[in-house]
Amino acid sequence: MFKKTNEKIYHWMDERFNLTPLIEYMQHKQVPVHKHSVWYYMGGVALFLFIVQVCSGILLLLYYQPGVDSSYESVRFIMTKVNFGWLVRSVHSWSANLMVFFVFVHMFSTFFTRAFQKPRELTWVTGFILLALAMGFGFSGYLLPWDELAFFATKVGTDIAGAVPFIGEAIKIVLRGGEDVTGATLSRFYAIHVAMIPALFTVILSLHLLFVQRQGMHEPDYYKNLKPEQKKTIPFFPNFVLRDVLLWLIVLNVLLFLAVYFPWELGPKADPFASAPEGIRPEWYFMFMFQSLKLLPAHVWFMEGEVAGILLFSVAGLAWMLTPFWSIKFDKSARFNPMLFIGIAVIAFIIFMTILGYLM
């Protein structure tokens, strides 16, 4: 009886939307199985965490009130009075951090397996834009509780934007909604965090996923050279999807463990007329840039240190985004693989600067 109803519904839909080819496409799509297959799941984990972000974010919206006199108070209200409010906020913060982490893992695994090469250049570029947007999410969301740490991190972050030659001052004022970080900044960051970036992110993410679906999984070189009968694969649907879902379940458990046992804290309320407290630091994924800026001398060549730093990071970021268009081909006869070297150098720099940032 139940089966019959299901079939009826399917036929009704199929008649109108021609679903059968879509299902067949998913069933015929094969995912390669090899020793690096594990990296195929990292993007999926990031996607899952993004979904968690959207859901927990919507829940927070029900109680959060942006404003100098209400932001901090409403977050405290969520954490102390609302049923499970502490859990929702903690999940939102933790999954944000985990999402950025998995986006980084996903990106570097793509880099090292050279999956960005033709024909997947635009998948890489959209992925990089998603990373930038995710960091924008983190930066704008950090201010919203309006605590001391958030306030100074935003002052520093927007001031860095202000150091960009020519247009920096205008960017700073538009971001801050005035000369200083005030309630106007809070309103703007709120709009950016809950409306502008989500809209952009959804569009770019859809493109990214569309590209992946259209082109299928990237096959590493040695796998590509195998004879067709030696290539092990599993169907995308249901085998790969089910494994994805199982991993999502594991990630959800880790996330809940972290949120429950290491709940996210709320510092003292921001005071625009108090000295910056010791230990002002940005989120960990900005730490390597923050630390590099800290180490630069006041003047580099003819520029102020921070201007030189920003210029350097902008150029490096742009180069990284355009990796598929300049990447050096690895000649198998040569022992030295330049792209491997570049990737390891970038990771080593990020890790070293991050650790230094937390130690100093």
Added chain:
Amino acid sequence: MSTSRRKFINLLLGGGLLGWLGSIFYPVFSYLKPPPVPEANVNSVKAGPVADFPKNSGKIIKFGRKPVILIKMDTGELRAFSATCTHLDCIVQYRDDSKQIWCACHNGIYDLRGRNVSGPPPRPLDEFAVNIVNDEIIVSKMKEIG
């Protein structure tokens, strides 16, 4: 004849499109730029009685909408500087152990004349004049020289 007519039409349409885009984006970008908030021109503020302010300490006072750091040195001499770090806009503090002005954000250090002595700050802190009138501390903007 027909190509020049086509060119003319294309120019007209292209120009129209540009004008149309401009008429959409100009108001949007102008909207993003916050209107100036009228600011009372503060020239001096009272910072409390001298006796209430211990030696070898500093405090942040409101100078209009800007923070100013007021320091009383071991000798009892009072000095005031803009409290906004010239590096990245954090608010500095007085360190009673090293007797320096310190910014916690990036470890910038100024001496007690506001000069940037170490760390990333590129410029000294602006100095403010401190006067004592009837036992009350008055912090005011430095008179422009010349």
